[in-house]
Amino acid sequence: MELTLLFAVLTGVAFLWLATRVSRRRLAGIDHLVDSVLAAAVTGMVAGRLAAMIFTGTNPITHPLDVVIVRGGVDTRVAAVTAVAALAWGFRPSVPARLDAVAPAALAGLAGWHAGCLWRGACLGTASDLPWSVALPGSDVTRHPVEVYASILLLVAAVGVSRLPARPWLATGAAVAGAGLARLVTQPLRPSLGGGPVLFYALAAFVGLIVVVAAVRGWMPRAGAPSDADHHPAT
Amino acid sequence: MPESGLVKLTLLTGLAVALLLTACGRSSGTTGGLAEFDRDGFEARLDESELPVIVNVWGSWCPPCRSEAPLFATAHQQFGDRIEFIGVDVQDTQEGAAGFIADYGIEFENLFDRTGEIRQMMGGIGAPITYFIAPGGGLVDTHIGVIDEQQLALGIDELLAQG
Numbered sequence: 001m002e003l004t005l006l007f008a009v010l011t012g013v014a015f016l017w018l019a020t021r022v023s024r025r026r027l028a029g030i031d032h033l034v035d036s037v038l039a040a041a042v043t044g045m046v047a048g049r050l051a052a053m054i055f056t057g058t059n060p061i062t063h064p065l066d067v068v069i070v071r072g073g074v075d076t077r078v079a080a081v082t083a084v085a086a087l088a089w090g091f092r093p094s095v096p097a098r099l100d101a102v103a104p105a106a107l108a109g110l111a112g113w114h115a116g117c118l119w120r121g122a123c124l125g126t127a128s129d130l131p132w133s134v135a136l137p138g139s140d141v142t143r144h145p146v147e148v149y150a151s152i153l154l155l156v157a158a159v160g161v162s163r164l165p166a167r168p169w170l171a172t173g174a175a176v177a178g179a180g181l182a183r184l185v186t187q188p189l190r191p192s193l194g195g196g197p198v199l200f201y202a203l204a205a206f207v208g209l210i211v212v213v214a215a216v217r218g219w220m221p222r223a224g225a226p227s228d229a230d231h232h233p234a235t
Numbered sequence: 236m237p238e239s240g241l242v243k244l245t246l247l248t249g250l251a252v253a254l255l256l257t258a259c260g261r262s263s264g265t266t267g268g269l270a271e272f273d274r275d276g277f278e279a280r281l282d283e284s285e286l287p288v289i290v291n292v293w294g295s296w297c298p299p300c301r302s303e304a305p306l307f308a309t310a311h312q313q314f315g316d317r318i319e320f321i322g323v324d325v326q327d328t329q330e331g332a333a334g335f336i337a338d339y340g341i342e343f344e345n346l347f348d349r350t351g352e353i354r355q356m357m358g359g360i361g362a363p364i365t366y367f368i369a370p371g372g373g374l375v376d377t378h379i380g381v382i383d384e385q386q387l388a389l390g391i392d393e394l395l396a397q398g
Contacts, residue, residue: 056305057339065298071381072302074354093300120387127396136389191388193309 005071013038014114014234019105023162026101037048037102037109038089045070048079077200084176096168096220103175110179111154117147125189146189153182168213177208206210255293268329272348281372287394288319292353293363295324295331299381300363302377304339306387314391320344325351365392366392 016025016037020027020198027033030180052073053060060067087106091098117123124134125146133142184201243285281288291307293300311320322345324332329347336345357366367376367390375397376390 002394053302058301058305063298063301066302069299069302069381071383072299073306073384122389124389126392136376136393139393139397141393191308191385191392193313193384193388 003076004120004122005125008113011116011119012109012113015115016105016109019108019158023104025099026162027105030098030101033102036087036090037106040083040090041109041199043086044081044083045074047082048074048076051075051078067109074198079202080179080200081142096172100166100169100171103156103171106156107161107175107178109181111151111158114147114151114154115160117151123147125186125191128189144189146186149189150182150186153186154179157182167215167218167220169211169220173208173215175208177205180204180206259328267332269324269345270348272346272353274321274352277346277353278356278372280369282286284319284372285370286317286319286369287364287370287375288321288368288396289390290311290321290323290357290366290368292323292325292351292355292366293335293358294327294362295335296327297362301335302386303363303383304335304341306382307343308339308341310387310391311341314395316341316395318391321346322368323348323353325353327350344353363389369394371398386387 017034020033021102029184030036046067047065049070049072050060053063053066054077056073066072086136087102088095088099091102124136124143126144127133127141128144130141130144132145134145135142157175161174161178164171164174180201180203184198184205187196187198187201192195211220289307289310291303292306307320307322310318314320319344322336322341322343324335324345325348326328327347330343330349335341351362354360354364357374357377359366359377360381363381365378365382365387366374367378369375375394378386378390382390
């Protein structure tokens with residue numbers, strides 16, 4: 001029975017939970033926070049899995065049970081966009097304030113998912129001679145622990161985003177940019193058959209940075225009704 | 236239990252079931268289209284191989300095998316000149332095998348192993364299984380269960396680096 005993927009998911013949930021505890025003040029006033037984030041993550045995963053099945057030629061209508069074989073592939077692009085959309089939907093009507101509040105915790109959750117490679121034995125990337133490189137058991141080829149790099153970058157991004165001033169959409173934009181950049185810079189070190197969705201990561205980083213600039217300049221709308229979270233500055 | 240706790244529990248339970256469900260059914264059948272798996276011949280072929288070999292054990296009755304089949308088709312297109320790919324269809328029907336191969340556009344050679352003898356020969360249980368084999372027949376790694384893109388790419392990289 002394959003348990004390692006489950007452990008990796010639980011590591012992500014643990015990081016997310018810890019981050020919500022650390023940033024309690026920022027998140028005050030948001031009801032069912034972890035529920036909303038977990039629901040968005042599961043929605044994104046299912047959508048990503050369905051997309052992966054369709055893109056690789058498996059009909060989800062004729063093979064409905066294949067949806068649960070998550071290890072068979074999840075389309076990152078569809079999963080990420082769907083998860084963010086589901087989160088925004090769940091945070092109505094105070095979408096910007098709540099997305100901004102949860103942004104660091106979401107990055108920490110992603111960092112935990114990548115750190116879960118330690119459970120899966122799937123941290124290693126391309127060959128490297130750097131002192132901290134690691135070899136597969138029985139192999140002489142040392143490799144970048146690329147998923148650990150990604151985890152560290154996402155944690156640094158989470159801390160950075162949590163220290164940003166409270167401006168509508170600023171933390172959200174920075175988090176999207178941070179997540180995109182963390183994946184973009186580590187992707188060349190990650191073994192893959194097609195190079196990975198590099199353009200998607202680049203697009204996410206670009207869009208995130210545009211949102212950051214717009215937020216700093218005060219161009220972003222402050223949509224929705226005010227909530228308690230709107231009145232708490234970033235911690 | 237509070238409502239939020241119930242929602243959380245339901246989500247986590249659903250997630251756990253989704254991640255753990257890798258069991259497969261099975262069926263028996265007759266031979267016809269694919270060449271029969273011959274243990275001695277297969278051993279000799281691996282021993283004499285000058286290229287690394289990736290052997291994927293699959294069955295058309297096995298949903299996890301379906302989920303990874305496109306990866307092997309892609310990997311063969313990309314690395315077929317440097318690595319030999321062989322599929323071994325176990326405990327299947329020839330009709331099922333033909334449909335599976337056509338569905339996923341698999342172009343590498345596949346053998347028909349009515350009894351799943353390859354697993355006795357090389358180790359492992361169930362399906363799918365992926366064996367990474369160095370030139371000359373040395374078994375480098377065995378991956379039991381669904382393989383994802385990163386693990387397959389890493390196995391290929393390891394074979395090429397060692398080769």
